[in-house]
Amino acid sequence: MSLYHPIKPARKARIGLYSVGLQAYWAQFPGLRERLLDYAAFLKRRMSAWADVFDYGLVDTEAEGRKAGEWLNAQNVDLVFCHAATYATSSMVLPVHQLCPAPVVFLNLQPTDRINYERTTTGEWLAHCGACPVPEFSNAFNRAGIKFRVVNGLLGLDYTPTISMTNETTAHRPEAIRAWREIEEWIRAASVPRTLKHSRFGFLGNTYSGMLDMYSDFTMLQAQAGIHVEVLEMCDLDRMLKEVTEADVREKLETIHDMFEISGDSPSDPIARRPSDEQLDWSCRVAAAQEKLVREYDLDALSYYYHGAPGGQYEKLQGGFIVGHSLLTARGIPCSGEGDMKTALAMKICDIVGTGGSFSEIVVVDYEDGTILLGHDGPFHIAISDGKPVLRGMGLYHGKQGTGVSVEAKVRTGPITTLNVTQTGDGKLKLISSEAESTSGPIMRIGNTQTPVRFRQHPDDYMARWFAEAPTHHCAMSIGHNASLFAKVGELMNLSHVVL
Incomplete structure (x- = not known):
C-alpha cells in the first residue's frame, strides 16, 4: 500500500452527456447520425478517465429532450455536457435543462481544423457545424434564466473516420488541448460538491x-x-x-x-x-x-x-x-x-x-x-x-x-x-x-x-x-x-x- 493511499477516496463526479442534431437530417444524409454517435462515444471514453459518465445518446426532437431530462435526473448527475454535434433547434435542448437542474456545459468541438473546400458536401459540412446552434441555445437559456457555460475548440480525435472528406486527427492541436483541459477541469470541479455533500x-x-x-x-x-x-x-x-x-x-x-x-x-x-x-x-x-x-x-x-x-x-x-x-x-x-x-x-x-x-x-x-x-x-x-x-x-x-x-x-x-x-x-x-x-x-x-x-x-x-x-x-x-x-x-x- 502506498504511504499516501487515501483513507477515504474522493467521490468521482457523475457526468451526464448527450448529443444533439436535427431529426430531418438522418434520412437526407445517410451515415451522418452514426458519425455523430461515434463522436459521442469518443467523448465518453475521454471523460471516463475522470468521472462516471452517463451518455443518453442523441436528442433530435423536443419530445426526446424531455425524455433526456428525466433520464439524466434518474442518474443523479452533477454536471451535464451537451455536445453540439450539428445544428439542432433550441426547443430540443431547453426542455432537458428545465427538467434536469444540474449545471450544463455546451461543447462546441469541431472535428476538423479545416474542411476540404473542394470536396465537401452538405452532409459533410453538417458534421462540422456544431457552432451553428450555440448562439440559439445561449439566447434561449438566457431568456429562460438557466445558466450555461461553453467550451470551444477542436474535438481532438486521434484518428480520422473513414466517412470523412478531411483530416480529423486533431489531438495535437492547441485548440483541442485547451478544450480538453477545460473539460477535465469542469469534471474535476464537479467532484468537489459531490464529495463535500457526503x-x-x-x-x-x-x-x-x-x-x-x-x-x-x-x-x-x-x-x-x-x-x-x-x-x-x-x-x-x-x-x-x-x-x-x-x-x-x-x-x-x-x-x-x-x-x-x-x-x-x-x-x-x-x-x-x-x-x-x-x-x-x-x-x-x-x-x-x-x-x-x-x-x-x-x-x-x-x-x-x-x-x-x-x-x-x-x-x-x-x-x-x-x-x-x-x-x-x-x-x-x-x-x-x-x-x-x-x-x-x-x-x-x-x-x-x-x-x-x-x-x-x-x-x-x-x-x-x-x-x-x-x-x-x-x-x-x-x-x-x-x-x-x-x-x-x-x-x-x-x-x-x-x-x-x-x-x-x-x-x-x-x-x-x-x-x-x-x-x-x-x-x-x-x-x-x-x-x-x-x-x-x-x-x-x-x-x-x-x-x-x-x-x-x-x-x-x-x-x-x-x-x-x-x-x-x-x-x-x-x-x-x-x-x-x-x-x-x-x-x-x-x-x-x-x-x-
Whole structure:
C-alpha cells in the first residue's frame, strides 16, 4: 500500500452527456447520425478517465429532450455536457435543462481544423457545424434564466473516420488541448460538491481564542458547502488513545521513519531540538489514536485546537497532534490547526481535485528575493513536500501550551496556487486564489513548515490586494496553477471566487 493511499477516496463526479442534431437530417444524409454517435462515444471514453459518465445518446426532437431530462435526473448527475454535434433547434435542448437542474456545459468541438473546400458536401459540412446552434441555445437559456457555460475548440480525435472528406486527427492541436483541459477541469470541479455533500468534518476542541476571522457558523457551512460538522471532544480522542496497542505504535514509528527525516538540534533556535525517544513514542501513540478517531467517526477532514489546563492530560495529548495530523492530511483527511474550519474546507477542496493543500499563513517577507514565506507550526501536507520533511522536538509551541514534535518542511519547488476560504459580512463563503511559484529560497530551521513563494506582483502590492479581499489569515497551498480549476469549483458551488 502506498504511504499516501487515501483513507477515504474522493467521490468521482457523475457526468451526464448527450448529443444533439436535427431529426430531418438522418434520412437526407445517410451515415451522418452514426458519425455523430461515434463522436459521442469518443467523448465518453475521454471523460471516463475522470468521472462516471452517463451518455443518453442523441436528442433530435423536443419530445426526446424531455425524455433526456428525466433520464439524466434518474442518474443523479452533477454536471451535464451537451455536445453540439450539428445544428439542432433550441426547443430540443431547453426542455432537458428545465427538467434536469444540474449545471450544463455546451461543447462546441469541431472535428476538423479545416474542411476540404473542394470536396465537401452538405452532409459533410453538417458534421462540422456544431457552432451553428450555440448562439440559439445561449439566447434561449438566457431568456429562460438557466445558466450555461461553453467550451470551444477542436474535438481532438486521434484518428480520422473513414466517412470523412478531411483530416480529423486533431489531438495535437492547441485548440483541442485547451478544450480538453477545460473539460477535465469542469469534471474535476464537479467532484468537489459531490464529495463535500457526503463529507463529515470533525471539529475537535475549539477555535483559538480571539481569532475572529476563523469563527465559523456550522449551519452556514452545511448550507453553502454541504458538509456535516461533527463536534468532537478531547475525551473522544483520549478514549481512542486508551485503545492504542504496541503494534499500532510500531506501525506508526515505521511510517514516520519512511516519511520523515529525524533532525538533530537546530543550529539556530534553542527550543528546536532533536526529538527524544519519548517524544517520538508519544507522537506515534497520538497519531494512532487520531487515525482511530477518524475511522470511528467516519471523518473526511478535521479542524482542531485545544490548549488544555497546564500540566493536564489533554495538554499533553494536544502536544502530540502535529505529526499525526500531518500523516492524516497526506492520506486525504486534511487537518487544519487552531480550529480553522474554513481552511479545512479549502484544504479538502485542494485534496479532492488532487492538488494537495497544505495549511499555511504569512510568515515573513523576503524583500531581497521578492518572496513571501508561507507556512505554519503544523500540520503539513507531506505528499507535496520538497524532499523528506524534518521532525524537530519543540521545547514549546509559540503562543500555545505544551511541547512535542513538530514538522519542518517546504512545498516542492514549482507552480503553486493558494486557496483561501473566507466569509463575507453578509454571511457568504468566498474563495480567493492566487497563482505563484514556490522557490528554492532558504527557510528557517525552527520546526515550522515554510515555503518561499514568489507571486506575480511585488510582495507589498500582492498583500494590498489580498488583504482588501478580507481573507482569513490561513490558506491552503496547492501544487500547480489551479485558479481556473478553483473558479469552476466556485461556480458549481455557487460561491464567489476572486483571482489575485
